[in-house]
Amino acid sequence: MELPVSLRSDPSAYPNKATELSRHSSLFCNFGWATTMAALLQSPPSVSSRWTAIFSPCRVRRCEKLCTVNARREDDYHATLKALQSRGRTPRKSLGQHYMLNHSINEQLVKAAEVKEGDVVLEIGPGTGSLTNALVNSGAMVVAIEKDPHMAMHIGDRFGDTGKVKVLQEDFTRCHIRLHLSSLLGCDGSTGNRPNSTKVVANIPFNITTDVVKQLLPMGDILSQVVLLVQDETALRLVDASLGTSEYRPINIFVNFYSDAEYKFKVPRTNFFPQPNVDGAVVSFKLKQPADYPEISSPKTFFSMVNSAFNGKRKMLRRSLQHFYASDAIEEALSNMGLPTTTDLDLLQMLRDKD
Numbered sequence: 583m584e585l586p587v588s589l590r591s592d593p594s595a596y597p598n599k600a601t602e603l604s605r606h607s608s609l610f611c612n613f614g615w616a617t618t619m620a621a622l623l624q625s626p627p628s629v630s631s632r633w634t635a636i637f638s639p640c641r642v643r644r645c646e647k648l649c650t651v652n653a654r655r656e657d658d659y660h661a662t663l664k665a666l667q668s669r670g671r672t673p674r675k676s677l678g679q680h681y682m683l684n685h686s687i688n689e690q691l692v693k694a695a696e697v698k699e700g701d702v703v704l705e706i707g708p709g710t711g712s713l714t715n716a717l718v719n720s721g722a723m724v725v726a727i728e729k730d731p732h733m734a735m736h737i738g739d740r741f742g743d744t745g746k747v748k749v750l751q752e753d754f755t756r757c758h759i760r761l762h763l764s765s766l767l768g769c770d771g772s773t774g775n776r777p778n779s780t781k782v783v784a785n786i787p788f789n790i791t792t793d794v795v796k797q798l799l800p801m802g803d804i805l806s807q808v809v810l811l812v813q814d815e816t817a818l819r820l821v822d823a824s825l826g827t828s829e830y831r832p833i834n835i836f837v838n839f840y841s842d843a844e845y846k847f848k849v850p851r852t853n854f855f856p857q858p859n860v861d862g863a864v865v866s867f868k869l870k871q872p873a874d875y876p877e878i879s880s881p882k883t884f885f886s887m888v889n890s891a892f893n894g895k896r897k898m899l900r901r902s903l904q905h906f907y908a909s910d911a912i913e914e915a916l917s918n919m920g921l922p923t924t925t926d927l928d929l930l931q932m933l934r935d936k937d
């Protein structure tokens with residue numbers, strides 16, 4: 583498929599607000615471009631020596647009690663219960679604590695992210711550490727962010743002596759993840775040379791999925807891939823929704839703008855303890871680097887515009903977008919695109935479907 587003109591042209595070729603707006607609008611109504619924009623990933627610098635310093639034992643948060651759980655043991659039902667009992671814990675619904683009982687699913691998560699020796703992996707919500715264990719076994723250095731202080735301490739105890747896991751006891755939705763990662767990696771993304779070996783692999787609480795996706799996907803300057811176990815229905819909504827259907831939402835434009843997303847496999851609810859009321863699924867997002875994002879003047883303005891247009895789906899775009907541009911600029915933009923001034927989002931979708 584050929585890229586839309588808006589993605590091929592030099593930005594300096596857009597002389598005024600109306601053409602700039604046409605560019606936004608055509609980006610907005612094009613959905614096929616996302617899959618055609620294969621991000622050219624740059625060769626990773628060798629990270630191993632940097633990580634030796636970061637993960638040296640003195641940087642790992644130590645807990646008073648020494649490791650009581652064997653890091654190599656499989657995390658089945660009994661091991662999970664034992665780990666929880668050793669901390670006097672029962673799973674908390676408010677923390678989305680549905681622990682993975684099937685080690686082969688953890689291994690498939692690691693495989694989906696193509697984790698290799700020396701990769702740095704951010705894990706959100708390590709819990710009892712079953713996925714952490716699979717990541718460590720694959721040779722990764724793990725930065726684990728856990729909100730529950732008891733489970734954070736458990737991870738510190740379980741993996742402290744490996745020197746391969748750094749635990750941060752924090753709420754992911756409130757922590758400044760970009761700052762954490764940039765300081766750990768010793769980069770700020772400004773060089774454009776992200777290490778392709780920095781990834782996110784996590785079985786997250788289903789209720790923070792949108793927060794996680796919104797925070798991580800724009801981090802293509804630091805991260806190469808994000809692999810998440812989320813609710814099956816959410817996975818399908820994020821990855822499979824197509825334009826012209828009621829499932830197509832601003833989040834789909836967001837996902838396609840920043841990544842190439844793929845639904846990997848379904849995870850039946852029977853694999854979790856306690857069993858949730860829904861099935862899970864694994865989704866992979868290959869992050870685009872900033873240089874590969876569609877050309878727009880400001881992502882913030884672009885996504886505000888997208889949200890406004892979706893909020894007034896049956897309103898004429900001229901009305902929905904009046905907070906961003908003057909009516910005549912919007913009309914000119916629509917006419918530049920060969921569309922009537924009465925166009926609304928449904929009409930754009932219909933036209934797109936006809937193409």
Ligand SMILES: C[S@@+](CC[C@H](N)C(=O)[O-])C[C@H]1O[C@@H](n2cnc3c(N)ncnc32)[C@H](O)[C@@H]1O
Binds near residue numbers: 710729730
């Ligand atoms: C679905 S469980 C997964 C546990 C483990 N990774 C596994 O696969 O068994 C989610 C984990 O995320 C933790 N958690 C919940 N909310 C969190 C948040 N906002 N930030 C970080 N961790 C969180 C929970 O305490 C729990 O350990």
